[in-house]
Amino acid sequence: MAPDPQSWPVPSGSVVDLYRDLHRHPELSGQETRTAARLASELARRQIDVTEGIGGTGVVGMLRNGDGPTVLLRADIDGLPVKELTGAPYASAASGVDRNGATVPVMHACGHDMHAAALIGAVDVLLERATEWAGTVAIVFQPAEETGEGALAMIADGLPQLVGTPVVALGQHVSPVPAGAVVAAAGIYGAASDNFRIRIHGVGGHASTPEAAVDPIVAAAATVMRLQAVISRETAAQEPAVLTVSSIHAGRAENAIPDEAELTVNLRSFSASTRHRLITAMRRVIDAESAAAGMTRRPSIERISGAPLLLNDPDATRRTFGALGESALDTHLVTQPMTGSEDFGALGEALGCPSVFWHWGGTAPDRYSPAELATLLAEARFPEHVPMNHSPEYLPDLEWALPAGIQAMSAAALHWLQQPTSAPLDQGTR
Ligand SMILES: [Zn+2]
Ligand SMILES: [Zn+2]
Numbered sequence: 001m002a003p004d005p006q007s008w009p010v011p012s013g014s015v016v017d018l019y020r021d022l023h024r025h026p027e028l029s030g031q032e033t034r035t036a037a038r039l040a041s042e043l044a045r046r047q048i049d050v051t052e053g054i055g056g057t058g059v060v061g062m063l064r065n066g067d068g069p070t071v072l073l074r075a076d077i078d079g080l081p082v083k084e085l086t087g088a089p090y091a092s093a094a095s096g097v098d099r100n101g102a103t104v105p106v107m108h109a110c111g112h113d114m115h116a117a118a119l120i121g122a123v124d125v126l127l128e129r130a131t132e133w134a135g136t137v138a139i140v141f142q143p144a145e146e147t148g149e150g151a152l153a154m155i156a157d158g159l160p161q162l163v164g165t166p167v168v169a170l171g172q173h174v175s176p177v178p179a180g181a182v183v184a185a186a187g188i189y190g191a192a193s194d195n196f197r198i199r200i201h202g203v204g205g206h207a208s209t210p211e212a213a214v215d216p217i218v219a220a221a222a223t224v225m226r227l228q229a230v231i232s233r234e235t236a237a238q239e240p241a242v243l244t245v246s247s248i249h250a251g252r253a254e255n256a257i258p259d260e261a262e263l264t265v266n267l268r269s270f271s272a273s274t275r276h277r278l279i280t281a282m283r284r285v286i287d288a289e290s291a292a293a294g295m296t297r298r299p300s301i302e303r304i305s306g307a308p309l310l311l312n313d314p315d316a317t318r319r320t321f322g323a324l325g326e327s328a329l330d331t332h333l334v335t336q337p338m339t340g341s342e343d344f345g346a347l348g349e350a351l352g353c354p355s356v357f358w359h360w361g362g363t364a365p366d367r368y369s370p371a372e373l374a375t376l377l378a379e380a381r382f383p384e385h386v387p388m389n390h391s392p393e394y395l396p397d398l399e400w401a402l403p404a405g406i407q408a409m410s411a412a413a414l415h416w417l418q419q420p421t422s423a424p425l426d427q428g429t430r
Contacts, residue, residue, distance in 0.1 A: 003180025003365075004328035008403040009410065011121045018042060019117035019402060020090040026079025026108040028096040029144040032057040035077050035116070039141045042120050046127060048139070051162060055153030060162055061139035063123065068135025071416045072166040072351070073122065073409060074344060075115035076145035082109040085392040110389045111174040114362060114396050116141060118172070118405030125410035126417075133417035138163040140347070148193060148307040151346040159347075166353045168316050168416050171344040172409055174362035176386040178373055179400035182324050182408055183332045184358035186317040190310025191242070191268035192275050193341035197304050198223075198286055201297040204259030213257040217250045219293035220261035223286055224248065227265070230281045235274060242268035242339055243278060268339050270309065310337075310345040313354030320356045323415035324408055329360075360408045362401030 018038070027035050036057040043050045043061035051060045057077075083105035084092045096106045108114075119139065126137060140159070144150030177183060200220050205213030224245045235241045243265065250261035265282060269275040283301055290299045317333070325331040338359075348355030363386055365373060376383055387393040396402075 003330045005180065005400070005403065007328045008407040009121065009125050011402050011406055012124065015117055015121045015124065016398070016402065018120060019113060019398065022113035022116055023088070023108050024090045024092055024094075026092050026094055026106045026113065028081060028098060028104075028106055029078040029147040030056055030149065031096060032077050032143045036141065036143070039077065039116055039120070043139065046123065048123070054159060054162070055143065055150060055155070055157040057143040058150065058154040058157070058159070059141040060159065061123075062163070063126065063137040063139060065130050065136070066134040068133070069167040069416060069419060070136040070138055070164055071413050072138040072140060072163055072169040072347065072353070073119055073413055074140040074142055074169060074171040074347060075119040076112045076142045076150065077116050078112055078144055078146050078150070079106045080109045080146055080390060081105065082107040082390065082392050084109070086395040088395055107392065109392065109394050110146065111362065111394070111396055112145065114174045114401055114405060115172065118402060118409055121402060121406035122409035122413060125406060126413060129414065133414055135417045137413060137417070138166060145343055148195075148305045148341070148343045151343040155346065155350040160351055163351065165351060167419070168320075169344070169348040169351065169353055169355045170320070170409065170412050170416075171342075171355070171357045172405065173342070173357070173359050174396050174401055174405060175359040176363045176382055176388055176394070177359065177361035177376060178363055178365045178368060179361045179397065179404045180365065181330045181332060181361040182321070182358050183334060184312055184317055184321065184356070185334050185337055186312055186314040188270055188309060188337045189312045189357060190307070190337060190342045190345065191270055191339050192307065192309045194267040194275070194279065194306040195304050196265045196267075196282070197302045198263040198265060199300045200261045200263070200290055201295060201299060202257070202259050202261070202293070205257045207255045207257055210257060214294050214296070215257050216259065216261035217257070219289055219295065220248060220250060220263060222293070223263065223289040226285045226289055227282065230278065230285065234277060234281050239270060239274055240339060241270070241274050241278060242266070243282065264304075268341065270337060307341040307343040308345050308349065310342045310355075310357055312356055313348075316354035317356045320412050320415060324411055327407060327411035329404070329408055329411070356412070358408070360405050362396030362404065364397040364400045367397075
């Protein structure tokens with residue numbers, strides 16, 4: 001169906017204010033205490049049972065509306081160490097302390113504030129339309145998505161006991177495609193992600209006497225270059241994979257050879273066999289380059305974070321997109337997964353229910369030319385001239401993104417909550 005913004009819900013002023021407040025006060029992964037308290041109070045204000053502090057700063061609301069299926073709706077809530085350059089009146093000037101002890105600027109550069117506000121807006125729609133459905137809505141505000149830790153932390157801290165077995169877990173992500181579009185793959189939709197910290201142990205010394213040192217900078221440089229051949233020479237051309245050396249640090253003085261170089265490496269893969277191959281090859285190259293440089297200590301290779309494959313249940317995804325297509329949204333089921341990652345998939349896996357995760361457009365359609373708009377929608381790809389998520393200039397267009405996100409999440413939830421069940425309906429026990 002062609003998108004019809006006129007029929008999308010109009011968020012209340014308080015939900016718009018909630019978005020602006022969350023945007024102005026972003027918090028780093030795992031430190032979302034203010035955000036979590038604000039969201040818990042929004043749920044409590046709506047007479048929804050709230051449990052706080054699950055997996056650190058996770059919040060779960062249980063909206064009970066008689067007998068029926070349980071549907072899990074998830075929004076992530078963390079910001080990123082990025083300095084905001086959007087110029088928005090509600091731009092963040094916040095800073096935080098990262099896990100290395102460094103003070104860093106913080107911004108909702110991935111739009112997770114929009115996810116949280118849209119979920120509260122969708123809850124308002126479900127409350128308004130409570131006579132049209134029965135069941136339980138498990139509202140999950142998940143911390144630490146960016147570090148790939150939050151979903152697993154909530155699972156380990158009792159989420160399954162709290163929510164039982166939902167019929168489906170639904171999650172969505174705002175993106176710079178035009179508002180009104182929703183995009184997903186009915187199958188593998190997000191890459192598995194693995195992040196490693198590597199320490200190459202050299203022997204430090206004076207810059208003028210390299211023969212008395214073992215230089216970890218040269219070994220790190222050789223390692224970085226050799227790692228580039230893993231994708232081109234060791235993985236099959238038919239299956240995408242990514243290996244990025246994402247940071248490199250060594251040395252402080254211009255006249256000294258340091259004793260250590262530190263790298264971080266990010267891997268993305270779409271199957272267990274390729275993931276295994278990438279990790280094995282990465283370890284082999286790092287070990288061998290250290291040995292080639294004459295290091296006496298083997299390098300240390302430590303996995304610091306990651307996310308599992310994001311697998312959209314094909315049947316549940318088609319059903320959900322059928323419902324979204326009938327709800328004034330323009331649906332695009334793509335065949336290629338994104339190379340981005342999401343830890344949302346861990347929730348459905350642990351709870352034993354199908355997962356459906358999609359991107360929704362949060363950018364005003366008039367920011368594209370008509371021709372560009374047609375191509376973007378036909379090919380369901382991200383535009384080049386609108387800043388992407390994680391950019392210091394990424395900002396969803398509030399007046400478009402929030403109603404579109406509320407419409408998508410509430411329509412998807414209603415579809416699953418309106419399924420007939422064998423149990424009699426009881427509308428009186430919310
Ligand atoms: Zn992100
Ligand atoms: Zn994100």
